[in-house]
Amino acid sequence: MSIRESYNKVSLHPWADLSALGEDEETPIVTRGDGVYLYDDQGRKMIDGPAGMWCMQTGYGRQEIADAVSNQIMTLGFASAFNVVNEREVELARRIADKTPGDLNRVFFTTGGSTAVDSALRLCQLANNIKGLPNKKHILTRDKAYHGSTFLAASVTGKERDKTAMDVLKENVHFLSAPCFYTNGKGRTEQAFCDDLVSELERKILDVGPENIMCYIAEPVLGSGGVIVPPDGYNRRCWEVVKKHGIVYIADEVVTAFGRLGHWFASEAVFAVVPDIITFAKGVTSGYLPLGGYAVSDAFMAEISGDKSGGNCYSNGYTWSANPVSCAAAIASWDIIEQEGLLDHVRDVGPYFQAQLRILQDHPLVGVVRGIGLMAAVEMRVDNCATGDDLLAQDYALGEMVDNFCHDLGLLVRPLINVCIMSPPLIITREQIDDLVGALRQALDLTQAALRKAG
Template sequence: MTSVSENITALPNEPDAEQLNAWDRKYQLHPWCPMDSWRDYDNMLVDQAEGIYLWDHKGKRFIDGPGGMWCVQIGYGRQKMADAISTQVMRLAYNSPWTTTTEPSAVLARKIAKMTPGDLNNVFFTTGGSTAVDSALRTVQFLNNRLGRPNKKIVIAREKGYHGSTYLASTVTGKERDKNRFDVESRLVEFLPDVNPYRRPKGMSVEEWCDEKIADLENAIAELGPENVGAFIAEPILCSGGVIVPPPGYHKRTLEVCRKHDIIYISDEVVTGFGRLGHWFASEDVFGIQPDIITCAKGLTSGYLPLGACIISDRIMQRMTGPDQDVLFSNGYTYSAHPVCCAAALTNIEIIEEEGILEHVREVTPHFQKRLHDLIKYPIVGDVRGMGLLGCIEGRPEEDGGNLEAQRKLGALLDEACEEMGLLVRPLINMAVFSPPLIISKDQIDEMFDILEKALQKVTDDMADAA
């Protein structure tokens, strides 16, 4: 790969890395930036990528452990994707989704409907995951207004769930340890306690923990009144919360509770959709449920272009339909069903099918999960968990778990050690999360976990020396 480092040398008239970082600090506001220091540090200047690897401006190679942001399923540098995007740009760069349709969007909608379980056949295209969730929640509101149930609007969500940054999506996001200075519509949401089996009381079985979590949902509905609860939103795996895998049977039982009280079940598959667990969608193939609505994004285009979708069941659509000529489902975006983004999604799906990437994920998952679970041997590791090509290491800086400051320090040390050794992970307080491109080979899995082992040993030694 020497050609990569050669290619990233700046041309004479191009700004150098120092200038780019200066402009970045002065002019660009990044997502989730700390307001006390956002002008004071240098973000890594990423210049090029290929396969599962990224290169910075100095030519140093890194394994992309987070897969971008949970999304680069087919890996970087796909010429076929570049060609498809270029061809569609020249053929038709944009259309109004209000009054026209296109071949890419019509074909993609049909493909997605064929992938989803049951009668989820109605695909509403959005700009990403947040707007997909926002559209799902607006669907709940629209339905209950149509049915004359204006009070049936409360959404039950879960602590540590993440659903996006738009107003409605952030309202139902339950990352309780993040300091939030934005407003949310708290009247519309009720959060259930943490579902993470790692948090269960000592001596409690996983089965008993599951019973308790189902009781949490039933009790919340009883307290709020089923006539006031419109939806339950749940990620199959709570990814940004730390790759939390609910106890076996939890999803089926929560769906049964929702059906009993006519509560819409929204499965947020923005991360788990399009192969992360070895299937197009995880709801039915992995967890055995047919939700009312599925949201997706990220892996839909492997991050090459922004696109999301809110997929609604026939049953819900039929209940929303009526004879009123003046009632519109007035939800939409300028870039809904963008033809170039839809062409990218179709090509992404084609690559996954042609190369057998779903089958590959299922084949390498046991090795990935074995290497992950072997990391529990390090004393600073409190828990390891994952499913498919999703993994999380939860650090334990002290025997009692440590305070928040100690947990943040441990997470930062592990992140720094991994980066020094050529691996990017996603740090979440005391956790390191990873979801590499789905094309990762067994040898590359070993390369990634070998670095993680060395990083964990280094942090263990450094903390012992500092004690």
């Protein structure tokens, strides 16, 4: 039985189309990776446009990370954070605390981004219970936000176009408008749009009551919602409003941290925001092993620890919290980023990446190109009168066509319905960026030709 046949028989993948379960003939089967490239089972060489899933910061085939992981496995392959401390955990936490803004000096490790968000939200719930504020449990989030797949993280996720019947927590979760000028800002200047968004936040806080709102959670740049870069000043102004009302600000930097925008963390360096909590994952290990977590401020913890704890414990954790092997991979990746100057490299090639992709805006199938640093989205559209489910089906088909042509042309993209997501490894060169953009343009041309042929 072939790999494809076995996959269709026994595997269930994330975001699987249940209507076609067991019938997938198109998802690439990859066999190896090298630098910014992946190779499929047909020997086809492809630029990894999404860097796995925003995470392969230092690229594939890093001997330094392999050696660090191997050495750690032979030295100490596992250590339960429930009852012991390991050296790699402490070293990585110290490094993270040194780079986070403000007084975010306390680090909790999880298994990935979803569990990082879930754990941060549970910490906020615990804090308000300890402080005698059991009703302060409402959460502010945004349409098009993505915060994870665990129950709490999925509940504050606002990807409104995903067709799913999965249950989520709806009570006490409030969604604000997505800061997407392309879809929501029509008829206004970007500044006026920003003003309206901030006013909406202020109204929602007053409507719910600041005494009832536990936290505001926001990605600095909305990643899986379509690489939505908010208007200038939006993040800072929202932070000012939230802090004015005494509400905890959680920055979800699962995507934007560890170099994606050219900084260890983007909140303060790029957006002038000092959150109370920052969640992270993905690029912390360059995708080589699962790891996530959050950093929380000393001020936050001072209100619920020591004599103020009421004797409570933080009863939240995972078997692989602070796993020494994952932490060793993260430290090795960190060393590569520093030694090869990858943060400076991203700040150097990021503007070129954005400029080259924006040339695609002259294509008839491209509605808008947006992005920042080494994360970008090309949103596509077909001009006709389709609406509702017909439009959604059309957009899915459009994204699938472009994705398939890209694969044939040596480019792996991440199609989110009608949006092509690109967030290549931080090591990508200008020449490789040219190859990426060239392949995407050719895929768009082939898609347009196919659509015309089909009428």
